Amino acid sequence: MLSEDSVFPVSGAWSPLLRVWWLRPWRPNPLLRPLDRIEAVLRIIVVVAVLVAIPVAGTLGTTAYTGAAARIRTENAAKSAVSAVITEEPQLMSSHLLEARVQWLRDGRPGTATVRVRGSAAIGDHVTVWLGPEGAPTGPPQPSNVAAMTGIGVGVVVLSGTWVVAWLLLQGTVWLLERRRRMQWDQQWRNLNRPITEDRQ
Template sequence: MATVVAGSRGAVQEVVLVSEGASASLRLWRVRPWNPSPLMRVSDRVEIVVRALAVVAVAVAVPVSGAIGTVSYTGAVARIAAQDAGKEHVDATLTGDVQRLPAADRYGVHQDRYQAPAAWSHDGHTVTATIDVPGPQAAGATVPLWIGGDGNPSAAPARPGAAAAEGIGTGLAVLVESWCAAAASVWITGTALEARRNSKLEREWLLLNRPIGKDTL
């Protein structure tokens, strides 16, 4: 109980805020799972424990997902560096006619591919192979090409920030999945316990409510 001696609007507001804070703390204390009150059902205690564990899991998921994202970023940096080691950008010269190869992408959309024999220089040697070209080209045309340390055609190096994007994506995925799992646990537990409580109340009501026409004086 709080008492205001000299009335002022600011003082009254302060007392109200303190009372509300104390009331919230008191309500939280009353719903503790180990409350000896016989009015608190076992299902209520279980639901409170599950919600408390979910809150802890949500809080713990933040640093855990950050750590996992950091590990993923470190691994991506090492992997990308190993994959891109020795790659070189060269100009390849087409030595034959371009061939059109009808193909479909993973979505089933028709998309033509073009290939042609080409030659390029690597470590003082001439390397020849059939490569993909961006479109119809005449023999003798020059096309850009990425090659690996062995001189054979290779994929282009990873874009700057690819490792960071992978690390952030992994961390966010772990965080969202953890939060969704915590929310699902609370919802499933609450739904199951509510159904159990309703079923119990219905049985008790049937026991208390006498069938019509069978009342006795």
Template sequence: MPEAPSAVVRMWRVRPWNPNPLLRVSDRFEVLVRVLAVLAVVVAVPISGAIGTVSYTGAVARIAAQDAGKTQVTATVTADAQLLPTADHYGAQPDRYQVPVQFMFDAHARTATIELPKPKLSGSTTALWIGPEGNPTMAPARPGSAAAEGVGTGLAILVESWCATAASVWITAAVLDSRRSARWEREWRLLNRPIGKDSL
């Protein structure tokens, strides 16, 4: 019994430029699409890496500019915290509290109203980040935020490109299979005689 040809041989036989007349145009086109899809998947890796690197570099510069001049001070709570109303009635979001505070900036006392995740009583203290102008601001970005942004962007581009490539291959195969099935059905009707018209 002859051995079945290897996968490499089978792939070589269905190459788009194969002169075999039994290889249909649709088969050649489908193989070409799959070859291009493999190339797209491979090329997407370095491209996604380059985009992720650019995103990381931009994130580093942006975060450095945003965090420049931020200073942490100790603020004194001047009134009991008030629970902020929330639109979520199912408790999925954590409670937030609003509290007035007083702090020193540039040798002058300043006041502000901030939000806290936990309630504070009047007279207690809390850490507060302020910007170059002495206004309350967000805490500096965590270490690794720029790297996480760069990696996330690169992976997102890679996954999206792979999904688009897979969808293109699937759609192409589905359309070609549908066209081939319709053609086979037409040819089968031409070969078969209508029922009741057979002759001996």
């Protein structure tokens, strides 16, 4: 009678797949130890978890993108641009950063702030200042691709995090099972190497 080993010899690129097939937990092979079956079941669970994580990460990424896009649209709609005049000499804050005091007039109400300006800015130059709903200076409107990057980031984090956790759990459990198998082998070798006189006593 031909065995699976003789029909499908372990060689080449098919070796890992054949090993997985031979170690399937439901295989009626008396040589498969309980620890081998536990490890096989664990590997199946990890594979299923990794596959399930793909659509879950996609769903969470889509949800994050939708929320971020709505938030950006709302924030951008509440921002307005005003033309401000530099009233003081720009000050060098770092090697590539200049700040200057500016003043503007909006709806008949003056406003002042210290904002970043370009390197060639001088007193009397006009700069664009973005104001929030309360009239306070804020950042410029965010581009729409920020929402896309947020969604992609969430999806990647969820997917990679799930895969890393699954891999660590698998490796840790396999290490424990392998240690248990070595202990069993040591015990069996000690039983085989007992002096014959001990069995006769």
